Amino acid sequence: MLDLFSLKGKHAVVVGGAGGIGQSIAQGLAQAGATVAIASRNVESLQRAAREIKEASGCDVGYYTVDAADEKSVEALVASSVKDFGKVEILVNAQGFNKKFNAEAFPMDVFKQMLDVNVTGVMMCCKHFGKHMIENGYGKIVNLSSVRGKIATRHAGNAGYCGTKGALDMLTRQLASEFGKYNITVNGIGPTVTETPMMTEILNSRGANARQEMADQLPMKRMAMPFDCVGPAVFLCSDASGFVTGNIIYPDGGLTAIG
Secondary structure, X not given: OHHHHOOOOOEEXXXXXXXXXXXXXHHHHHXXXXXXXXXXXXXXXXXXXXXXXXXXXXXXXXXXXXXXXXXXXXXXXXXXXXXXXXXXXXXXXXXXXXXXXOHHHOOHHHHHHHHHHHHHHHHHHHHHHHHHHHHHOOEEEEEEOOHHHOOOOOOOXXXXXXXXXXXXXXXXXXXXXXXXXXXXXXXXXXXXXXXXXXXXXXXXXXXXXXXXXXXXXXXXXXXXXXXHHHHHHHHHXXXXXXXXXXXXXXXXXXXXXXX
């Protein structure tokens, strides 16, 4: 039974794998047996993430620079990873960012930038890695979404984030529909606010009670950690999820159950 969750012999690329949830997922896939490479724009961040994964788990991961919002750069990433690995069976899209403005004052250049990275960039990675997976007759694609693709926030500022994550969820379902006949599954992971290194700085700036206040909003009464996304990712990248596609798994402490 445990062999169903093994990723031995598989090759994975984690776009956005240089920090936060993406880095944790990359480490988890490597610990499950996959050969893993992480990709992002900043080579220093990639080197740091690779070093931290090695120190934490003993697993080596490779890395590539990529601008996921540039199609030529994505094509180059596919070519390089396929050349180095022989084939890529697993793609995790963990890239994305959030900027907050009230809807009536949202700068449209920022909104477009969020669309370019959070949606168009994911589509381009799915498009070009998908071509490769179609040729091989097998693939696992996992897109990192958010609970905010399903439920809105109570406070202003997230029209860009909620809008792009909602679009990403529907993109995930449509790609699952189109790629299914090629034995390629496409799923999503939708966490709630997670204590990544970037979020730690924000929480620290909000005072001593910030974490407890956020935890109290969840049925499980604790903050989400990056590791909470690792189990769902390994499941969705393994043969254990062979008949699961077009779904979003929510490691959210129960928020979407009550939201």
